[in-house]
Amino acid sequence: MEITLVSLVNTEEKLIASFAKICRSKDNLEKIYNEMTDKDCERLIKNIIDDNHLSLFEHTVFTFFIKDISRVATHQLIRHRIASYTQLSERYTNVNNFCILESMSNNEEVKKQLQIFYNGVVNFAKELEEKGLSKQQIRYIYPQSSASNILVTMNLRSMFNFLSLRLAKDADEEIKSIAKIFYNAIKVVMPITMKYWSEKNNIVVEENTDSEK
Ligand SMILES: Cc1cc2nc3c(=O)[nH]c(=O)nc-3n(C[C@H](O)[C@H](O)[C@H](O)COP(=O)(O)OP(=O)(O)OC[C@H]3O[C@@H](n4cnc5c(N)ncnc54)[C@H](O)[C@@H]3O)c2cc1C
Numbered sequence: 001m002e003i004t005l006v007s008l009v010n011t012e013e014k015l016i017a018s019f020a021k022i023c024r025s026k027d028n029l030e031k032i033y034n035e036m037t038d039k040d041c042e043r044l045i046k047n048i049i050d051d052n053h054l055s056l057f058e059h060t061v062f063t064f065f066i067k068d069i070s071r072v073a074t075h076q077l078i079r080h081r082i083a084s085y086t087q088l089s090e091r092y093t094n095v096n097n098f099c100i101l102e103s104m105s106n107n108e109e110v111k112k113q114l115q116i117f118y119n120g121v122v123n124f125a126k127e128l129e130e131k132g133l134s135k136q137q138i139r140y141i142y143p144q145s146s147a148s149n150i151l152v153t154m155n156l157r158s159m160f161n162f163l164s165l166r167l168a169k170d171a172d173e174e175i176k177s178i179a180k181i182f183y184n185a186i187k188v189v190m191p192i193t194m195k196y197w198s199e200k201n202n203i204v205v206e207e208n209t210d211s212e213k
Contacts, residue, residue, distance in 0.1 A: 057156035070099035
C-alpha cells in the first residue's frame with residue numbers, strides 16, 4: 001500500500017485560530033490574522049478542542065490517494081460518509097494484484113497457498129474473458145483482498161472521527177495502518193492541533209515504520 005497526501009486546504013493553525021476569533025470580534029479577518037501571536041494561536045487552538053468547537057476544523061480539508069489498498073479496507077473507509085471518494089472501477093480493469101496482510105505474510109506456508117489461490121483467480125478471470133464475459137460480470141469472482149486505488153477527501157472534523165474509530169485497539173490491521181499514516185501526515189502540518197486533540201482523546205500513535213513512509 002502506498003499513501004500520498006495530494007492536497008491540503010486551510011492547514012495553517014494561525015488561520016484556524018483567526019477563524020475562531022471571528023465569533024467574538026467585529027474586526028475583519030485580515031486584521032485578526034495579522035495581530036495573532038503564536039501564543040494566542042496555541043491558546044485558541046487548545047480552547048477550540050477543549051470546548052468541542054470542532055466545526056472550525058471543517059474548513060481544513062485533506063485529500064489522500066491510496067494505492068494498492070484491499071477492497072476490505074476501501075469498504076470500511078467509505079462507511080465514513082462525511083468525505084468524498086473516487087475509486088478504481090473493476091468494470092473497466094482486470095484485477096491481478098491482491099493485498100496480503102503483514103501479519104499473514106509472515107507465515108510462508110500461508111503466503112504460498114494464497115499465491116496459488118490468487119493465480120487461480122487470475123487464470124479463471126482470463127478463462128471467463130475468453131468465453132466472452134465482460135469485466136463487469138467477471139468482477140463477481142474477485143476476493144475482498146483485490147487491490148484497489150482510492151482518492152479520499154475529508155475535512156479535519158470528520159478525520160478526527162475517522163481517526164478515533166480506526167486507531168482504536170480493536171480496529172482492523174489495514175485500516176488502522178491507514179489511520180496511522182493519515183495521523184502522522186496531519187501532525188506534520190498541524191502539530192498544535194494534533195497535540196491537544198490527541199491529549200484530549202487519549203490517542204497515542206507511533207511514528208510510521210520504514211514501510212509506511
Ligand atoms: C471497530 C469497528 C467495527 C465495525 N463493525 C461494523 C459492523 O460489524 N457492521 C457495520 O455495518 N459497520 C461496522 N462498523 C462501521 C461503523 O458502524 C460506521 O459505519 C463507520 O465507523 C463510520 O463511522 P461514522 O458513521 O461515525 O462516520 P461518518 O459516516 O463519517 O459520520 C460522521 C458522524 O456524522 C454523524 N452522522 C453521519 N450520518 C448520520 C446519520 N445518518 N444520522 C445521524 N448522524 C449521522 C454521526 O455523528 C457520525 O459519527 C465498524 C466500525 C468500527 C470502527
